[in-house]
Amino acid sequence: SGVLGPTGNRRGTVFRLFAGGLFVAGGLAAFLLGQVNTGQLRFGLLAVVATLVGVAMLTVPFWVRLSTELGEERRERIRSGERAEIAAHLHDSVLQTLALIQRQADQPREVRRLARGQERELRGWLYGPTGYGPPGIPGTPMVATVAEAISTAAAEVEDTYAVAVRLVVVVDCPLDERLAALVAASREAMVNAAKHAEVREVNLYAEVERDSVHVFVRDRGIGFDPGQVPGDRHGLADSVRARMERHGGSVTVRSAPGAGTEVHLEMPRPADRADQAATSGSEERW
Template sequence: MERTVGRADDGVLIASGMLVLGLLWLVVTGGAVPAGIFWPLVIGGVGVVTIWVQVDERVTPDRNRKAGPWQRFTRGGGAMSIVRLLGGLALVVAGVSWILATQVGFAELPGVLGASGVLIAGLLIVLAPWLHQQRSRIRRADADRLRAEARADMAAHLHDSVLQTLALIQRQASDPTTVAALARRQERELRTWLYGDVSRAESLRAALQEIVTDIESRFVVDVELVCVGDTPVDDSIEALGQAVREAVTNAAKHSGASRIDVYAEVEDGRVEVFVRDRGQGFDPDDVPEGRMGVRESIRARMDRYGGTATIRSEPGNGTEVRLEIGG
């Protein structure tokens, strides 16, 4: 999955641009800058911003959201990316040419532009090997990051499914019927996951209800669910649900509480989920290094998908897990 890093709102960017334009106009009217180069500076500045936007990693489109015409024009990839790049270059060339024309005259402009073009071409030839090396390095870094995230997701999934089932089988070793049922169930889940046939719930509420039903069928515990609002399930919401499942499973296995409360709230694209129990609690700072439940299946998973996980617990005072994503 390709995640979207938070970026400034378009309205904020436009307001900032108007402010800069006003300050530049004040400088020009004050005599610090010749009035004849005001509009060339504006045109060239717009071109520079357009080009820099192309290399800003925050413009990566969110594929889980439907983009309107304005979003496709300003943030879309593919052909629109090339159009923005060429348009920015054209604006920069137009601004620079206008400034040169005001300084050397339009009659000398072709010669100046030709000399500038030769200089730029020479610089590109000299820098081409370095640029290629940097591009290859960035691609390798991206590939390494994707592989690391894939390994982390796989490890978290195996912990949440296979290792949890093996722990249950050990506890139920004296009941062959239960052991066989657990093994068959895990085999089906693992085959489904390996061959990519996993079906996700249509909404957050449905996903949480599935978690509650599953936990209550595997443990002697009541799970009370309250969900205020709802949202469709995309990759980030699915990761949130997996973290919720791990938090509820941990509470059912280790807290000793007879009831677990799950409260979810959806507001303005932000999703918060609280998992609370009044069990024996624990010290989050004393979690052993080899225990992946809290570190990988909850905290690291939320980090990978742009969310946060906060765990508050004290021995004897229960545990509260707060998960947040979006917004």
């Protein structure tokens, strides 16, 4: 690449070199044909070919060894860079988190929150689109599907409110404006459960169907009477129900004092995207 220049100019450079070589060869051939007879020319060509073959046979082992050594050196540089990156990441994240856990060992709730956050970060770093797991599609954003967006929202709720969110996502599909509103409403439902249900665990089940997406947010907390919600409580009315209705979705709340709460959110899918659910995978668990 250093001889030929940038990629965009390589084709023209190769063509010029090839054409120049043809002209030079043609000129030499014309000169030789004018100076010697055909028999002498044939003998000279055979001598040149034999010399080139001999030189190639003598130097091929050297070039093979040189190429192997260069490949090994390149792989060793890559491995060294990866080891340095892993060491830096472990220092900046895992070791720092362990130090925080050691200082807050008398606060089990905070220790669990730190441990969950660190586990999630490591899993994303190892197996995410930019990690060491199966390679993702180049150029795709980190949050491009419903499952990824819901997982990110659940992680934020876990870190903020120190509760465990258990996720099950069946099938997946690309994220659009409607489904982004569904994810935001799901997040608010998880926040309400974390703040008011007096539980340490919230369950979320999401399923992508051909013409709609369903999300169920459940907790086994103290529950409430949906008809007796105070007027100053706008989370369920505005952040969940109103947001879903603005985008054509619906919300169903089932709850009773002492019986926990289930929030069912449903969002229709555009017809041109409905067929993609069948090709996105059978089931994903987070």
